[in-house]
Amino acid sequence: MRMLHTMLRVGDLQRSINFYTEVMGMSLLRQKDYPKGEFTLAFLGYGDEADHTVLELTYNWGVSEYEMGTAYGHIAIEVDDVYQATAQAKEKGCKILREAGPMNAGSTIIAFLEDPDGYPIELIGADHVRT
Incomplete structure (x- = not known):
C-alpha cells in the first residue's frame, strides 16, 4: 500500500494551480473536467504519480469558497x-x-x-x- 494523494476543495481552480506551481514549485500533472458531476480535478506534485504522493485540487463548479473545518491541520x-x-x-x-x-x-x-x-x-x- 501507499498514499496516493491529498484532496483540497478550492474556490478558484486557476488561482490555486498558479499558487501551487508558481509559489510552491509543483507541476500540474493532469487536469480533467467532469461535466456530468459539474466539477474539475487537477493533480499537482513534485514528481510522477506512479512514484510520488500528489495533491488533488477539486473545483466544484459554481462554489467559490468553503468553511475551514476545525479538524483540518495542514x-x-x-x-x-x-x-x-x-x-x-x-x-x-x-x-x-x-x-x-x-x-x-x-x-x-x-x-x-x-x-x-x-x-x-x-x-x-x-x-x-x-x-
Whole structure:
C-alpha cells in the first residue's frame, strides 16, 4: 500500500494551480473536467504519480469558497532552506502565517504559509529528524 494523494476543495481552480506551481514549485500533472458531476480535478506534485504522493485540487463548479473545518491541520512540505523558501513565497505575495524559525518545542526549523483558499502549509527544513 501507499498514499496516493491529498484532496483540497478550492474556490478558484486557476488561482490555486498558479499558487501551487508558481509559489510552491509543483507541476500540474493532469487536469480533467467532469461535466456530468459539474466539477474539475487537477493533480499537482513534485514528481510522477506512479512514484510520488500528489495533491488533488477539486473545483466544484459554481462554489467559490468553503468553511475551514476545525479538524483540518495542514499540508507539510520539505524544503532545503525554510528561511529562503519563506522569503521567496513572501516575494510572490504569499501570506505568511508564521515566519521561519525553530518550532516551539524543539529545534526543527519550520514556517507556515497560507494558500489562496486559506489552507495552511507547513514548510519543514530538509535536515529535520524524522521520529
